[in-house]
Amino acid sequence: MKLGKNKLGDYGLLLTFIVICIFVSIMTPKFLLPQNIRNIMTQISINALLATGMSFVILTGGIDIGVGSVAALAGVLIPGFCKYFSELSPLSYVLIGLLGSIIIGVICGGFNAIAITKFNVHPFIATLGMLSIARGLAYVYTGGKPVFGLPDSFGWLGQGYIGPIPVLVIVMILILAIAHVILDKTVPGRYIYAVGSNEEVAKLNGIKVHRIKFMVYIISGILSALAGVCLSSKLVSGQPMIGSGYELNAIAAAVMGGISMSGGKGKIINTIMGLLTIGVINNGMSLIGVSSYWQTVVMGFIIVGAVSIDQYKKAQ
Amino acid sequence: MPKQNLLKIRNVSKSFPGVKALDAVSLEIYSGEVHVIIGENGAGKSTLIKIISGVYQNDDGELRLKGKLVHFTDPQQAIKAGISVIHQELSLVPDLTVADNIFLGRELIKGKFLEKKEMNQKTQEILTSLDLDINPEEKIRNLSTAKKQMVEIARSVSWNSSLVIMDEPTSSLAKHEVDSLFKIIRKLKSENVGIIYISHRLQEIPEIGDKVTVLRDGVLIKTLPVIETNEAKLVSLMVGRQINNYYHRENKKTGKIVLKVESITRKSHFKDISFNLRKGEILGIAGLIGAGRTELLRSIFGADKIENGSIFLNGKLTNFSHPVQAIHHKIGLVPEERRSQGLMLNKSMRENVSLPSLNIHAKKGFVDKLWEIKASEDYKKKLQVKTPSIETTLKSLSGGNQQKVIIARWLAADSKILLLDEPTRGIDVNAKAEIYHLMNDFTKSGGSILMVSSELPEILGIADRIIVMREGIITGILDHREASEEKIMTLATLDK
Secondary structure, eight states: OOOOEETTEEHHHHHHHHHHHHHHHHHOGGGGSHHHHHHHHHHHHHHHHHHHHHHHHHHTTOOOTTHHHHHHHHHHHHHHHHTTSSOOOHHHHHHHHHHHHHHHHHHHHHHHHHHHHTSOOOHHHHHHHHHHHHHHHHHHHHTTSOBOOOOGGGGHHHHOEETTEEHHHHHHHHHHHHHHHHHHHBHHHHHHHHHHHOHHHHHHTTOOHHHHHHHHHHHHHHHHHHHHHHHHHHHTSBOTTTTTTHHHHHHHHHHHHTOOTTSSOOOHHHHHHHHHHHHHHHHHHHHHTOOHHHHHHHHHHHHHHHHHHHHHHHHO | OOOOEEEEEEEEEEEETTEEEEEEEEEEEETTOEEEEEOOTTSSHHHHHHHHTTSSOOSEEEEEETTEEEOOSSHHHHHHTTEEEEOSSOOOOTTSBHHHHHTTTSOOEETTEEOHHHHHHHHHHHHHHTTOOOOTTSBGGGSOHHHHHHHHHHHHHHTTOSEEEEESTTTTOOHHHHHHHHHHHHHHHHTTOEEEEEOSOGGGHHHHOSEEEEEETTEEEEEEEGGGOOHHHHHHHHHSSOOOSTTOOOOOOOOSEEEEEEEEEETTTEEEEEEEEETTOEEEEEEOTTSSHHHHHHHHHTSSOOSEEEEEETTEEOOOSSHHHHHHTTEEEEOSOIIIIIOOTTSBHHHHHHGGGHHHHOBTTBOOHHHHHHHHHHHHHHTTOOOSOTTSBGGGSOHHHHHHHHHHHHHHTTOSEEEEESTTTTOOHHHHHHHHHHHHHHHHTTOEEEEEOSOHHHHHHHOSEEEEEETTEEEEEEETTTOOHHHHHHHHHOOO
């Protein structure tokens, strides 16, 4: 039996989400407080950036498991760079962060894309390499120590508000909206789906497949770097060890939401549902008092469960 | 040897939600006989086969194997009872050897170890008994499609099958491979094996068939001895009406040269190919599988690189390095394998039709969805594509309709030259006629077609001129008025 699809992705996932919300709010009424909702939004915003980049890559039939390491690399390089200046305005730091993310993203994503397209390295292996390389470079750059001594204004991006809404949440919403428009309404977006559906067919329809792959790995690189910048701003420091394991959460959000691992199928709205569901599960577990170690275990089961459901749906 | 009643099918019916696939079908299969089953896509052939082989269970009626009532609930039971199927999509494991595949699931073992020598020997015995020149230790992926099929047949023999069902066995075989296949079938017949043979290739029936059954819309129309039939009669039984002038050859004038190919070469695929294609012309390319025809089309389209030579489009030099350039110059390619090369099966007709034209109709990078929908609806109507809507995924469409979607794509892209690679392969009679009609309409309004086909009657029926290729070179170019099957086969096979 096919689960119906509406604008919010599968009814199945929506139902699951609602059930989880009800369950958690019964277990702890703190769940529904506006303060907690804001917490959830902030907590998922970092993963949202990674998951969006991951969605682009998975849609072409690839994978990027280096996102956490690229985030860590950007998360130490950018603060390190900012230390050369005396205190700047919050917006200047945001600008530096954006430009820096683009540069780091193009380099790391480009490296992945070259390995994958020119040398035919499987995306898993190529990005596994980047996972090591970027993490290693982060340690090399910092000598293993965190980057401290940044002014408070550096923390505006990660901790600040515009009105009642955290800046991070605004960044997340902007990125998700842009991603949605690109995938749903533009020609490059269609090409991404075509490549994920069948590369040979895409080529025979005039699509430059390598160009599309470059595009998605660079997007993933840029968004990973941006996530690292946001994290470092939140912590007002650069931590070379951060982001480890973040790739799992990013993949979980995308796949659980309905992006198919074999490529060519899924929308950003799916990723959003995945992010919300995972965010609510994590937040719920924390509120109930589940240790973060057990939370990791639960997350692992969720990922396997999500991909299993994806495979089952494919067979229908 | 007297022919035994091997399988008696009586009043078998099978329904699926919304459709009655088989309606009280009764027929008898005899041992030592080739019983051909024909019918359009959707007629019920594959449902019938699946019931006989245990994949489906019939809702009504009964099956009697050698007089005994049988009711298979899974394919393994059918195999044990002596029924095996050789499917269109071959079921061999590519990275294992011939012997491995033949003994798969019932390996000969000594304790915990495989008796490889024994299995190879026994496999060699089976292959020799069928007169097959195949090495038991060869990996399946290194064999040609024809040889793979032989291995499947050898496997059925090793299972001691008394009834072998062959589903479209010749659809990817060249003439000499078909002859080898028929030799084996005759050998099986002489050993009293009963054969059910499904095919769209009506011209083969008199060569290999003893009886023929026509199915239409789940109903058995007629069973006849083959000697009492002819192609026209069979077609009208399948379709329910007379089809005259199947290929619709029309008198038309061809114009100036639109495509000029001069001495193009692609190492180990084709060499020194030169020909012209004129406006309004259908130029057929005949030859055996492996002659380099598909590679030729792909190179003209820019999907593969040529190493030498020049291609001129309306007088302008255009050696394309990527299909995007060919498409820009209004050329379209309908590939050989529509499912793996032609279509995004998990996407809709709309998305498939619009794909190469998206950038032309885009507004500042944004897809013009209105154009997309209109173009798809237009061509759905014009080409009579049978699909619930332009948003339905193509996976569920029949082969003929899928092929129409690919053609619609290039018409929507305003193509002036169409490169067709086996455009009617695996498509039923009605859909074929519709595609020939489309081809004629296209060329009548000034388009040109370069068509690769392995079906000689088709090429002789619709092409204006015929290029014949053999092992990568052109061995002859014939006008349709002077061409014949013998002439083409001679050019396609004999050494000069």
